[in-house]
Amino acid sequence: MTVSTPNQVENAEANTRYLVLAWATLMTLTALSWWLGAEHGVSPDLATAAILTIALAKVFVVGRSFMQVRHAAPILQALVAGWCAITYTALITIAI
Amino acid sequence: MPEPRYASPESSVNIPDDIATPITPAPPGRWIPGEVGIWVFIFTDLTVFGMYFATFFHERNRNPAAFAHGTAQLSPFVGALNTALLLTASLFVALAVQALRAGRVTPARNYLLSTGLCGLAFVVNKFFEWHRELTAGYGPHHDNFFQLYYMLTGLHLLHVLIAVVLVSYLWRMAGTATAPLSPRRTRFLENSANYWHLVDAIWLVLFAIFYLAR
Numbered sequence: 515m516t517v518s519t520p521n522q523v524e525n526a527e528a529n530t531r532y533l534v535l536a537w538a539t540l541m542t543l544t545a546l547s548w549w550l551g552a553e554h555g556v557s558p559d560l561a562t563a564a565i566l567t568i569a570l571a572k573v574f575v576v577g578r579s580f581m582q583v584r585h586a587a588p589i590l591q592a593l594v595a596g597w598c599a600i601t602y603t604a605l606i607t608i609a610i
Numbered sequence: 611m612p613e614p615r616y617a618s619p620e621s622s623v624n625i626p627d628d629i630a631t632p633i634t635p636a637p638p639g640r641w642i643p644g645e646v647g648i649w650v651f652i653f654t655d656l657t658v659f660g661m662y663f664a665t666f667f668h669e670r671n672r673n674p675a676a677f678a679h680g681t682a683q684l685s686p687f688v689g690a691l692n693t694a695l696l697l698t699a700s701l702f703v704a705l706a707v708q709a710l711r712a713g714r715v716t717p718a719r720n721y722l723l724s725t726g727l728c729g730l731a732f733v734v735n736k737f738f739e740w741h742r743e744l745t746a747g748y749g750p751h752h753d754n755f756f757q758l759y760y761m762l763t764g765l766h767l768l769h770v771l772i773a774v775v776l777v778s779y780l781w782r783m784a785g786t787a788t789a790p791l792s793p794r795r796t797r798f799l800e801n802s803a804n805y806w807h808l809v810d811a812i813w814l815v816l817f818a819i820f821y822l823a824r
Contacts, residue, residue: 537700544697547817548690550822562824565823573814580810605667609823
């Protein structure tokens, strides 16, 4: 049987809130990028740049929150941030 | 002397050992979620997909009209629905990991079941989406856009199917788990969860480039 102290329960609740907030942020960013993908008078290049920025930012949030990279060794945090930055730079450079 | 193994900083219990090596709280800056091997796989997979994403835009520059026409044939609603399904599944997996670490087996199994159902809904949705596009005459041989579309979404769908199998195995494992989880099961749980999140992350970029980029 697992006995949780009030502090442990509090930590679990805080972590649950963090995960739900990350999910809500990701869903909001999805809606925003969907809006940008439609014709709204925004130039195609600007819209594509914004859509790619949002997509790679979402990958970063998934890594930090769901994959728990925020608690991980600094080298893993740097690798995840590095992959997002390199992929983002490469895609923007080729696409725009 | 056996190599020490570390518990997550979020662990709310001291996990007892199944093979006589104690798990201790990770010293600052040492803990990684899952094993090194799963992260080698994750970065390899991300790099391969990253090159395909770059190929997509390279081909798009060579034939922008065909790619604009291709994007116009896809339904952003269906793409957004699939994105919502995978994001929600990822949330459930993350909550299941937290629940299992705390020894709360019943909610963890419910989260894992919900994850599997979201994954299956994605597969069914993708099947109907492909069917609609194929019957409209947009098969993989139509042009470069659809060749890349079927190849990359097909490769991703294979990842989803593997993730669903892993989650169904976790669901079974959780059913026989005694709280708290053994270190071996904790590692398998974290590795499988991270694989699921990888599948989610890849889709987020696929959705952006195929359905939304203009």
